[in-house]
Amino acid sequence: MARRKRSTRKKVVPPKRAPGRKVRPAPPPLPKPAGRVRCVVNGKPVDEACDSATRLLAFLRERLGLGSVREGCARGECGACTVLVDGRVVPACLMLACQANGTEITTVEGLAEAERLHVVQTSLLDESESSCGFCVPGLLLSAKALVDGNPSPSSEEIRLQLAGHLCPTTSCAAVERAVLRATRDVYGHAGDTRWSHRQRK
Numbered sequence: 001m002a003r004r005k006r007s008t009r010k011k012v013v014p015p016k017r018a019p020g021r022k023v024r025p026a027p028p029p030l031p032k033p034a035g036r037v038r039c040v041v042n043g044k045p046v047d048e049a050c051d052s053a054t055r056l057l058a059f060l061r062e063r064l065g066l067g068s069v070r071e072g073c074a075r076g077e078c079g080a081c082t083v084l085v086d087g088r089v090v091p092a093c094l095m096l097a098c099q100a101n102g103t104e105i106t107t108v109e110g111l112a113e114a115e116r117l118h119v120v121q122t123s124l125l126d127e128s129e130s131s132c133g134f135c136v137p138g139l140l141l142s143a144k145a146l147v148d149g150n151p152s153p154s155s156e157e158i159r160l161q162l163a164g165h166l167c168p169t170t171s172c173a174a175v176e177r178a179v180l181r182a183t184r185d186v187y188g189h190a191g192d193t194r195w196s197h198r199q200r201k
């Protein structure tokens, strides 16, 4: 069997620090590489300088002034920061702004058309009781994504879609009724209403 050759490289031994000698402060962090974010937000083209560490949440809120994108848990668990990226539900706290290059982003500010509320907004207004409103933008966008992609969602599909929104004040049943109502308004039928009828009794 061939024997492994012993390395001839010398082991690097760190120099011993004299007792009482000050530790040198860590060097300042390297500047984050700058770049540009080019995307379409609520139908308007955006072209902004942005460093590679900026989250989409901060970019939308602080750069573009879109206050409906809320920061809750900041780790993808509460759904408050939900936006639509190319029609898909995305937590903006978990995405970097630079990853949004070339995409189309929708926030609640982009739902209404010429001061006419979107059908999911009017449905939720009609169906929900009082809530503080903090999570409502994210809920609306998740509901919109479902209504856009599924003409006849079942109760399970609605609950699955809304499962990523941890909201203690908005009633789940009310949001489900709102989704069914919006589906009926858009497609002309009520989808699977069995579960929500049970909830109302």
Ligand code: FES
Residues within 6 Å of the ligand: 070, 071, 072, 073, 074, 075, 076, 077, 078, 079, 080, 081, 082, 091, 092, 093, 094
């Ligand atoms: S703030 Fe993004 S999921 Fe909670």
Ligand code: FES
Residues within 6 Å of the ligand: 131, 132, 133, 134, 135, 136, 166, 167, 168, 169, 170
């Ligand atoms: S709307 Fe108030 S906590 Fe969710």
